[in-house]
Amino acid sequence: MAEGGIGARITRFYRRSEAARGLVLLSPTMAIMLAALAAPMVLLALYSFWTQDGYALNTHATLAQYATSLGRPSYRALFYRSIEISALVTLITVLLAYPMAYFVAFRVEKQKFVWLILLTIPFWTSYLLRVFAWKLILGYNGVINSGLMSLGLIRQPLEFLLYNPTAVVVTLAHAWAAFAILPIYVSLEKIDRSLLDAAADLGDGPVRRFLRVTLPLSLPGVIGAAVLIFVPTTGDYVTPSLVGGSGGVMIANVIEEQFDKVGNWPLGAALAMASMAAVGVVTLLFVSAMRAAAARIR
Amino acid sequence: MKTRHGWLLVYAIFYLAFLYVPVAFLPLFSFNNSVFIAFPLSGFTTQWYAQMFADGAVQQALFNSLKVGAVAAVAATALGLPAAKALTRYRVPGGGAVLALANLSLFIPEIVLGISLLILLSVLGVPLSLWTVTLGHIVICAPFAITVLMSRMDGFDKNLEEASLDLGESGWMTFWRVTFPLALPGVISSLLLSFMVSFDDFLIAYFLAGNDATLPIYIWGQLRFPDKLPTVLALGALILVASAVLVVFAEWVRSHGLKDRHRMVGA
Numbered sequence: 001m002a003e004g005g006i007g008a009r010i011t012r013f014y015r016r017s018e019a020a021r022g023l024v025l026l027s028p029t030m031a032i033m034l035a036a037l038a039a040p041m042v043l044l045a046l047y048s049f050w051t052q053d054g055y056a057l058n059t060h061a062t063l064a065q066y067a068t069s070l071g072r073p074s075y076r077a078l079f080y081r082s083i084e085i086s087a088l089v090t091l092i093t094v095l096l097a098y099p100m101a102y103f104v105a106f107r108v109e110k111q112k113f114v115w116l117i118l119l120t121i122p123f124w125t126s127y128l129l130r131v132f133a134w135k136l137i138l139g140y141n142g143v144i145n146s147g148l149m150s151l152g153l154i155r156q157p158l159e160f161l162l163y164n165p166t167a168v169v170v171t172l173a174h175a176w177a178a179f180a181i182l183p184i185y186v187s188l189e190k191i192d193r194s195l196l197d198a199a200a201d202l203g204d205g206p207v208r209r210f211l212r213v214t215l216p217l218s219l220p221g222v223i224g225a226a227v228l229i230f231v232p233t234t235g236d237y238v239t240p241s242l243v244g245g246s247g248g249v250m251i252a253n254v255i256e257e258q259f260d261k262v263g264n265w266p267l268g269a270a271l272a273m274a275s276m277a278a279v280g281v282v283t284l285l286f287v288s289a290m291r292a293a294a295a296r297i298r
Numbered sequence: 299m300k301t302r303h304g305w306l307l308v309y310a311i312f313y314l315a316f317l318y319v320p321v322a323f324l325p326l327f328s329f330n331n332s333v334f335i336a337f338p339l340s341g342f343t344t345q346w347y348a349q350m351f352a353d354g355a356v357q358q359a360l361f362n363s364l365k366v367g368a369v370a371a372v373a374a375t376a377l378g379l380p381a382a383k384a385l386t387r388y389r390v391p392g393g394g395a396v397l398a399l400a401n402l403s404l405f406i407p408e409i410v411l412g413i414s415l416l417i418l419l420s421v422l423g424v425p426l427s428l429w430t431v432t433l434g435h436i437v438i439c440a441p442f443a444i445t446v447l448m449s450r451m452d453g454f455d456k457n458l459e460e461a462s463l464d465l466g467e468s469g470w471m472t473f474w475r476v477t478f479p480l481a482l483p484g485v486i487s488s489l490l491l492s493f494m495v496s497f498d499d500f501l502i503a504y505f506l507a508g509n510d511a512t513l514p515i516y517i518w519g520q521l522r523f524p525d526k527l528p529t530v531l532a533l534g535a536l537i538l539v540a541s542a543v544l545v546v547f548a549e550w551v552r553s554h555g556l557k558d559r560h561r562m563v564g565a
Contacts, residue, residue, distance in 0.1 A: 018388040018389055018390070019388070019389070019390055019391055021384070021388055022384040022385075022387075022388035022389070022390030022393060023384075023390055023391075023392075025380035025381060025383055025384035025388075026380070026381050026384045026385070026390060026393065026396050028376075028377050028380065028381075029377045029378070029380075029381040029396060029400055029440065029444075030396050030399070032377060032436060032437070032440075033396070033399045033400055033402075033437070033440065034399075036415065036418075036433050036434070036436065036437045037399065037402060037403060037411075037437050038399065039418055040411075040414035040415045040417060040418040041406075041410075041414050043414065043417045043418050043421060044410070044413065044414040044417055047417055096313065096316075099306060099309050099310075099313075100309070100310055100313045102306070103306045103307070103309065103310045104310075107306055107307070113549075113553055115310075116549075117545075117546055117549050118314060118317075119314075119317070120545065120549065121542050121545050121546070122317050122318070122321070124491070124494045124495075124498070124541060124544075124545045125321075125498070125537075125538050125541045125542060125545070126498050126514070126534070126537050126538065126541065127498055127500065128498075128500045128514050128517060128518065129321070129324060129517075129534045129537065129538060130320070130321055132324075132517075132521065132530075132534070133320045133321050133323055133324055134320060135521075136323055136324075136327070136335050137320055137323060139335075141334060141335075141336050142335070142336065143323055143335070143336070143337065145336075146336030146337040146338075147337045149337075150337045150338045174316065174317075174320060177313075177316070177317055178317065227405070228404070231405050231406075231407065232404075232405075232407050232408065234407065235407020235408065235409045235410060236407070237408075237409050237501055238500060238501065242521070252407065252409045255409055255410075255413065256409065259413050259416065259505065265413075265417065268413060269413070269417070272409070272410050272413060272414075275407075276406070276407075276410060279407075
């Protein structure tokens with residue numbers, strides 16, 4: 001057994017070494033992710049320091065694109081608006097999802113699976129169609145206006161429904177609702193029920209028990225849900241395009257323009273990098289604030 | 299209990315209504331006998347469905363989406379299976395970093411994923427096609443495939459694999475005869491969910507598709523023409539129903555697999 005050629009020895013080493021086996025199994029995923037995710041992100045960062053000269057690309061490093069991205073008031077306003085809209089959407093979705101997740105985790109006993117399926121189906125079904133549905137609902141001749149008019153409740157269509165930031169917030173809160181449920185549900189489901197009994201035995205009422213045991217223990221899920229909604233919605237393109245109108249434009253719309261009509265890729269890259277940095281900073285602040293708050297409750 | 303906490307049940311029902319009612323207008327108006335999407339409903343028709351099925355562009359876009367979704371789902375699952383095995387079975391240095399990298403796409407806005415891949419492809423001189431869309435979709439499917447497969451791999455007894463190796467099967471045969479069949483519910487669920495992620499994606503395909511439209515890109519193009527809306531509604535209603543069926547099936551396979559595991563642990 002101990003003898004054998006180099007091939008056999010390599011085979012034996014491979015069989016015995018967990019690390020070597022693991023790395024070989026991981027290498028295809030690693031290769032694809034490096035090539036199709038990490039490399040593009042590095043290139044995006046490089047582009048943001050370059051300049052577009054007509055059709056040619058000037059690769060002399062400069063901060064000019066960042067100066068434009070952060071200096072131009074219209075872009076700055078879009079950064080603020082995107083973050084404001086996403087923060088509001090995150091708050092609404094998490095607040096709405098929490099009682100729902102609580103209900104499934106603590107009140108449903110036999111049909112948990114059915115409830116979870118019902119709550120996850122929208123998560124997997126066409127995002128574009130879910131957003132588009134709101135354009136039909138809020139439109140000038142849309143579902144709400146035509147419905148209220150045929151009921152005789154209004155004479156003129158309401159004009160404030162579509163094409164504004166509120167429409168974007170409502171649509172995003174609906175489109176991302178399912179994303180908040182699962183992380184919160186998972187963290188609630190993990191809570192050791194004997195802790196709740198202990199709190200009750202020690203004389204805590206339901207409200208105190210919720211505030212001192214359930215809520216703090218479910219905060220990881222709340223934080224997870226918030227991040228999972230906040231980060232992607234700041235870069236949403238479909239919703240502001242369909243229901244935002246000129247007042248509801250978000251940062252992704254101007255990024256898209258740079259890669260499409262305008263053809264200024266370096267500026268688009270800088271806008272994308274700046275928005276990711278802004279979102280990153282806000283997210284970090286939020287997560288550490290939540291952690292600090294959780295620590296204080298305990 | 300139900301009487302004491304009845305308000306939570308009421309809330310839950312309202313919440314489900316909030317999730318489903320807005321989307322239900324799509325199928326509702328897809329049977330309405332009017333180009334205008336407004337109340338009152340004017341009458342029942344299936345003409346929008348007939349128009350949609352007669353439209354060659356719809357068929358082409360559907361076919362493109364099916365192709366891209368199938369290839370992306372198979373590729374993401376084929377990558378995810380060995381990765382999930384490595385991450386659940388072996389202590390691999392840097393394993394956590396690879397997992398973080400694979401999950402990174404969940405935390406990057408889709409528009410950024412789209413433009414950064416577009417830049418890479420243009421630097422390399424790769425022409426845009428359905429293949430480049432597929433590449434982008436593999437990246438966004440990977441986190442779902444790996445998560446589903448890892449939870450399945452965590453669920454079954456690793457002694458079964460070791461027993462097979464001890465009895466003299468090679469690593470490859472052990473994989474095919476022990477690991478793969480046990481992981482099968484996870485594999486099916488990973489294939490279906492990855493397919494859904496790809497089939498659903500608009501934005502990445504929008505940047506990477508070149509001249510070939512996938513279904514969401516086709517729908518996006520039609521939204522500008524008000525007289526085309528009823529056909530889009532018919533198409534949308536079919537997509538909603540088909541994906542709901544697929545999701546229920548995927549989740550059923552997954553939960554069926556979980557029950558299976560409890561039986562195994564009990565035995």
